[in-house]
Amino acid sequence: MKRFAVRYRDQDNCAPHNCNQGMERYRIFLSVCVLCFLLTAVFALSGCGQKNPPAVGKVLPKFTLSDLKGDKITVPDDFTGKVIVVRFWVDWCKSCAIEMPMVDAAYNKYKDKGLVVIAVNVGQQKDIAEAFVTKLKLSYPILLDTNSAISKRYGVKAVPFTFIIDRKGIIRKRILGEAGNETIEKIIQDLL
Numbered sequence: 526m527k528r529f530a531v532r533y534r535d536q537d538n539c540a541p542h543n544c545n546q547g548m549e550r551y552r553i554f555l556s557v558c559v560l561c562f563l564l565t566a567v568f569a570l571s572g573c574g575q576k577n578p579p580a581v582g583k584v585l586p587k588f589t590l591s592d593l594k595g596d597k598i599t600v601p602d603d604f605t606g607k608v609i610v611v612r613f614w615v616d617w618c619k620s621c622a623i624e625m626p627m628v629d630a631a632y633n634k635y636k637d638k639g640l641v642v643i644a645v646n647v648g649q650q651k652d653i654a655e656a657f658v659t660k661l662k663l664s665y666p667i668l669l670d671t672n673s674a675i676s677k678r679y680g681v682k683a684v685p686f687t688f689i690i691d692r693k694g695i696i697r698k699r700i701l702g703e704a705g706n707e708t709i710e711k712i713i714q715d716l717l
Contacts, residue, residue: 578680581699585609585690588675590645590668593655598668600643601694608635608716609690610642610709613670613681615649616657620703621685625661627706631713632665638717639692642666647684648673691716 579585589599601609612628614621625644632642642665646654651669658667670676679688689698689712698712 578678579688579696579699581696583696584694585611585688585696586678588678590670590675593651593658593667593669598643598666600668601690604641605694606692607639607641608692608713609688610640610713611645611688611690612642613645613647613676613679613686614684615647616653618684622657622661624685624703624706625663628709629661629663629665631706631710635713635717640713640717643668645670645675647676647681689713689716 585601587599587602589597592598600611610628610632612621612625614625616622628642628644632640644658644663644665645668647670649669650671654667654669679686683701685700685702685704687698687700687704687709688696689700689709691697697716700708
């Protein structure tokens with residue numbers, strides 16, 4: 526208690542230049558805090574994917590990525606007139622590991638009727654994606670979005686994330702999370 530009283534008394538008796546320095550430091554500190562808060566808010570609001578991710582009923586904006594062989598593939602342009610399933614995934618996603626073989630079965634069942642499945646790996650290196658695909662024995666094309674630019678542009682904030690596009694290039698479904706084989710197959714059948 527006595528210590529506090531002494532400090533308080535010392536502040537009352539401080540020399541004017543010492544008090545002004547303290548106030549100036551406080552203003553600078555407060556300015557830095559406000560600036561940090563504003564910068565954080567600006568980055569948080571502007572950096573969360575695309576402002577207007579592709580919506581159901583709109584044309585799928587095209588993108589070009591490399592597949593596991595290094596060939597460039599442009600979606601949807603390279604698959605005009607086909608029903609396209611675009612799935613965003615990562616190797617640590619348990620739902621992806623369960624659903625991707627089921628989607629592969631649907632792909633093999635309907636590819637002769639015009640179905641294309643494209644799996645876009647989000648933010649991982651080729652060797653990681655390749656090991657995962659090899660383990661699951663997937664037969665549809667795998668594209669690499671190593672810097673996540675396309676995923677952000679498309680508003681992908683979680684995986685699995687699926688777009689289902691009709692033969693005219695129009696997005697008919699956006700599915701966040703697990704979809705189940707029956708759900709995806711039903712949607713595919715309706716569009717084929």
